[in-house]
Amino acid sequence: MPKIKFILLVLCLLLISTHTEAQNKKYEPVEGKIIGIWPHNNRFTDTAKLAELKNRWGFENLLIAAIYGKQEVEMAKKAGFESANISLQIYLPDLQTNREKTVNNLKECGKIGAYYFDEPISRKQSLPDFLWLLKVLSEEGYYPHAQFVMSEINEYRAKQVDFLVDEIMYSGYGSKENLGLDQQKSWKEWQSLLGSKFSMVWISSLEDADHYRTLFKAAKELCMRGAWFYQLEPLDADKECDDSNFEKFCEAAVEFGFMKVRPTE
Numbered sequence: 074m075p076k077i078k079f080i081l082l083v084l085c086l087l088l089i090s091t092h093t094e095a096q097n098k099k100y101e102p103v104e105g106k107i108i109g110i111w112p113h114n115n116r117f118t119d120t121a122k123l124a125e126l127k128n129r130w131g132f133e134n135l136l137i138a139a140i141y142g143k144q145e146v147e148m149a150k151k152a153g154f155e156s157a158n159i160s161l162q163i164y165l166p167d168l169q170t171n172r173e174k175t176v177n178n179l180k181e182c183g184k185i186g187a188y189y190f191d192e193p194i195s196r197k198q199s200l201p202d203f204l205w206l207l208k209v210l211s212e213e214g215y216y217p218h219a220q221f222v223m224s225e226i227n228e229y230r231a232k233q234v235d236f237l238v239d240e241i242m243y244s245g246y247g248s249k250e251n252l253g254l255d256q257q258k259s260w261k262e263w264q265s266l267l268g269s270k271f272s273m274v275w276i277s278s279l280e281d282a283d284h285y286r287t288l289f290k291a292a293k294e295l296c297m298r299g300a301w302f303y304q305l306e307p308l309d310a311d312k313e314c315d316d317s318n319f320e321k322f323c324e325a326a327v328e329f330g331f332m333k334v335r336p337t338e
Contacts, residue, residue: 099335100131100323106331107273107299109134109160113313114305117145124152130319131332132302136189139164143181160187160222165198168206176209187220192244194230207237224275228263241270242301246280255284257291264295273299276322278314279306285325293329300331 102108110132116122126132135154137145139162149159161182167175179188188210193203210216217239224244225231231241243263245256263271274297276288292300302322304314326332 097337098320099129100327100332101335102131102133103330103333105298107134107301108132108326108332109136109158109273109299109301111136111138111301111303111305114138114308115311115313117141117148120148120152123148123154127153130323131335134158134160134186134299134301136160136162136301138162138305139167142178143183146182146185155186156184157186159185160189161185162189162191163206165190165193165202165206168202169199176206179210179215180213184215184218187222187240188216190221190223190238192225193223194234195226200234203237228259228266231263232266235267235270238270240273241267242273242275243271244275246275246277246303255281255287255291257288260291260295260297272297273301275301275303277303277306278318278322282314282318282321285322286328289325289329289331292331300326 108131110126110130112123112126112135116126123135126135133154135149135158137149137159141161146159146161150156161179163175163179190198190203207216207221210219220239221237222240222242223231223234223238224242226243226245228243235241241263243256243259245259260271260274274288274292276285281288289300307313323332327334
């Protein structure tokens, strides 16, 4: 009986040690790779929550949704994100609602790394507004200091305007046939059509949760320079993917050469 108790005690200690080690493990991108995140809105309720994305999980690049502005950009900087690694979403219909306010909001945010446009062609947003904005940001010195990044769900639509942007991303998850499969086939087709303009991929915390290893393997084979974690959904307050989801993503990124475990200090 004492022997059994001893064995159980040892097993408990091993479990505690393993759990503690997992909690203390921190990640960072390998040199030459971009690891970014579009975070859940809950992260912007507290600087510490935002900082955890970088300091623990290793996301060096951050995308801020169009509903936010200067306050959230400053929060991101306080959380440790470099200005050059911050991207800001631009919602083109806002220019039609209040052009002056939208442009002033962008100016107040200062110079950042990129401006992001989410499926502007598929959503039938205004090309003249896009061209006008490009002209204004160029005249003010914000572009080409910052890149123009666009996502789309159809590669042929994206091809129509690839000369206007620096990077194009595929914003679909799963297969085109919606069979619950991963999107690696789509990535190959996009790269074949768009070439170097398609060099970063989206990976979803929900739809792709069971495919992280498969997708990072595909990203490695396609020589992608970056991967972005779409963590925005579900949109319910105080609900976001848990630590185990982050850990699965990061471990897959480590396995296929996108991230590494940060040495203990």
